[in-house]
Structures are given as structure tokens and as C-alpha cells.
Amino acid sequence: MKEFTEVQIKTLEEIILHRRDVRGNRFLDKKVPQDVLDKIVYAGVNAPSVGFSQPWEFVLIDDQEVKKKVKASFDKENKKGGNQFEGEKADKYKQLKLEGIIEAPINMAVFYKPSNSPTLGQTTIEEAGVYSVVCAIQNMWLMARALNVGLGWVSIIDPNKVKKILNAPDDRQLIGYLCLGYVDKFYDNPELERLNWEKRKDTSDVVKFNGY
Amino acid sequence: MKEFTEVQIKTLEEIILHRRDVRGNRFLDKKVPQDVLDKIVYAGVNAPSVGFSQPWEFVLIDDQEVKKKVKASFDKENKKGGNQFEGEKADKYKQLKLEGIIEAPINMAVFYKPSNSPTLGQTTIEEAGVYSVVCAIQNMWLMARALNVGLGWVSIIDPNKVKKILNAPDDRQLIGYLCLGYVDKFYDNPELERLNWEKRKDTSDVVKFNGY
Numbered sequence: 001m002k003e004f005t006e007v008q009i010k011t012l013e014e015i016i017l018h019r020r021d022v023r024g025n026r027f028l029d030k031k032v033p034q035d036v037l038d039k040i041v042y043a044g045v046n047a048p049s050v051g052f053s054q055p056w057e058f059v060l061i062d063d064q065e066v067k068k069k070v071k072a073s074f075d076k077e078n079k080k081g082g083n084q085f086e087g088e089k090a091d092k093y094k095q096l097k098l099e100g101i102i103e104a105p106i107n108m109a110v111f112y113k114p115s116n117s118p119t120l121g122q123t124t125i126e127e128a129g130v131y132s133v134v135c136a137i138q139n140m141w142l143m144a145r146a147l148n149v150g151l152g153w154v155s156i157i158d159p160n161k162v163k164k165i166l167n168a169p170d171d172r173q174l175i176g177y178l179c180l181g182y183v184d185k186f187y188d189n190p191e192l193e194r195l196n197w198e199k200r201k202d203t204s205d206v207v208k209f210n211g212y
Numbered sequence: 213m214k215e216f217t218e219v220q221i222k223t224l225e226e227i228i229l230h231r232r233d234v235r236g237n238r239f240l241d242k243k244v245p246q247d248v249l250d251k252i253v254y255a256g257v258n259a260p261s262v263g264f265s266q267p268w269e270f271v272l273i274d275d276q277e278v279k280k281k282v283k284a285s286f287d288k289e290n291k292k293g294g295n296q297f298e299g300e301k302a303d304k305y306k307q308l309k310l311e312g313i314i315e316a317p318i319n320m321a322v323f324y325k326p327s328n329s330p331t332l333g334q335t336t337i338e339e340a341g342v343y344s345v346v347c348a349i350q351n352m353w354l355m356a357r358a359l360n361v362g363l364g365w366v367s368i369i370d371p372n373k374v375k376k377i378l379n380a381p382d383d384r385q386l387i388g389y390l391c392l393g394y395v396d397k398f399y400d401n402p403e404l405e406r407l408n409w410e411k412r413k414d415t416s417d418v419v420k421f422n423g424y
Contacts, residue, residue, distance in 0.1 A: 008223045123296050158336060201257070207272065210273050
């Protein structure tokens, strides 16, 4: 049985702690080699999946025209999103750079592909299929960081617009839209913590024992 | 800027490849020390979260009475689930051990706690909050494996029954129910691949470029 060492456990912890959500102002105009992208996707396809259904699809995007269309959806949704905040937060929101669609050399749209027959483990909780795709994204996020590639997850876009832009079949569901590329630096802390947008929670407040 | 080495990249890849979904027949009756559980939870709370919302709650369970109630929900849902398969698969399903609720020394229910005010990044895609919780689960799964602790995700349970058993507030959503413990071994391949339930997909079939 493969056992991991103290040093290896520490390595995983460091990768987890140094992973950041990267925005456009950090990406470098530097090509990400195909073998690096392959390693990232390999981490994704080796994620857990309900009933070993592997219900994921990855669309790699380097076409600036495609990116521009996605960026247009972001701009629209971001304006609507910003309007939901009031006072100081509304002002702060406008100053935030929340995506790197154009700046990142590679974008990746990650889709959920539902099965047309029953999937083991998904018979009660239908969302378990989508959760598998999120596990794949998190594996890729960690692998990207280990490879010193920044990744930013853009969630302020209309999933159906992106589906249309990418000609995705009707049954597909966009789960994540990711921006990938080398960066000038990774921050030590999450950007929204650094900017005092949100505070870090105490772990003791989110852990319970045997019930609420 | 923290840069990771080839050896460290390889370590992450190995942890990802050796992570398994662990069932009851593999768990050992051996206590998981609190500092090991703390390390696993620490990996969870350092997952990415939309708008740095950290919308997760973790309920650790070692009470056999609580586990028995959850197991009763599994039994009911598993019977219903099994009925969805036909022929050879129906027979095979009945022979599968799909959870380790009682056998695992520790169970963990992971909840999503929605915010009552707008969350940055969640204004278009409401599900982004739930996805953050799944990222936390995947971080914990990898850290558990690095610590040589097995983890199995049980998705064949009624989330509302589990909420009731654990006295969870109305607004909480159960995302994952996990079984944790030391194991006699980790399989080299996913159990459902080993048992020929599903085949591994070719990566080339799930990767597209610039659209479908």
C-alpha cells in the first residue's frame, strides 16, 4: 500500500495554501506549453466521480474572438451583479478586477454531460454528477498551482450564453469557466481577504460534533 | 513567489492518482487522532470559495446512534436506487458495498450555508456557493489520502433526512456525507473500474478546442 511521508503531506498542504484565484491583472503574455495543459487536464480526469461516470468535458480556448464574446457576457452580468451591492461595497465592487478572460492565454470551459441511463450513486441526489465536475476543477486548480500556473474561476457569466458561444449540445451544463496562465506573482492571501471584502472565518465556528 | 519543484508536482500527482472512494469493507476499527482530523478540516477551510464566502459547515460524527439513523436512510435509498438498474447490472448492484457509515470511525456531513446578503461572484450563478463546498470536500479527500486515511462519499441518502437527524437549520443544504477512517488497503484503481461497472474514458474524447 502506497503510504505518503510527512514531507509529502506538507507539500500537499503548501499547494493548498498557496492556491489563489487569479485575475487578469496578474496574467503574463506567455504561452502555456501543451504538456503543462495536459498535466492539468490529467489531474481533472483523475478526480472522483459518482458511479465512475466521469461526466466532464473540457473546452480549451485560445481564440481571442471566442474570448471576446465570453467577456461581453461577463461585462453584462458584472454590471447587474455590482448593482446588488450598496454604499461602500458598491463603490469597492466597481474597482475590483474580477476576471482575466482576455489576458489569460488559455480559457477553459468545463461542462457537465448528463448520462441518459441511471448512474450508480446518483439515483437519489441528482446533483452528484455536477459535484464530480467540481472535484475535477479543484484537482486542476491544485495541479495548476503546483505547476506555477495561475487559475481564476469566473462565475459572473451567463452559462447559456457561453454554451451558445461554444456550440455546446443542449444537454450540457456549464459548471466552471476558468482562466489559466503564468503570473507575475501569487498573493499570499485571497485577494478579497487582502482587500477587506470578507473576513476569514474561525474554523471553530464551522465545525460541529454529532449535530447542530 | 513560491515555486514548486518537479518532485513536489509529482507528489501532488501521486496523491491525486492514489485517492480512492473507500467503502465499509476496507475501514479498520482504529481511532483517527484529532490532529489528523484537524489537518483534514484545515485543507477544507482553505479551499477556494466564491467571493471568499467560505459557505461551509462540517459536522463530525462518531456517535453510533446517529450513524445508525443515517444508515437507515441509505438502506432505503439504496433499495430504490438498485431498482433503477436492469438485468446483469441489477444483480451486480445488489452485491456492491456502497458505503461505510457504520464501519468508518468518523462520518462527516458537509453542509452549504447560504448567505442572507448578496455574495460577490454568486449574483448570476447561484450554485457557485455549493461548488465552493464541493471544492472543500475535494481538498479534504486529497489531504485524507496523503494522511493515509480513507474517505468514501455516500450520495445514496436523503439529504433532508440527514438534516433532520443532525438538527441542521432549515436553510442548510447537505452537499456531501463522508465516511473516514484508516483502511487495510487502497485499491490501485477505482472499485467500479476494477469490477467492470464502468470503463475509463479516453481523455481525447472529453477535451475540445475552442468549441464543440
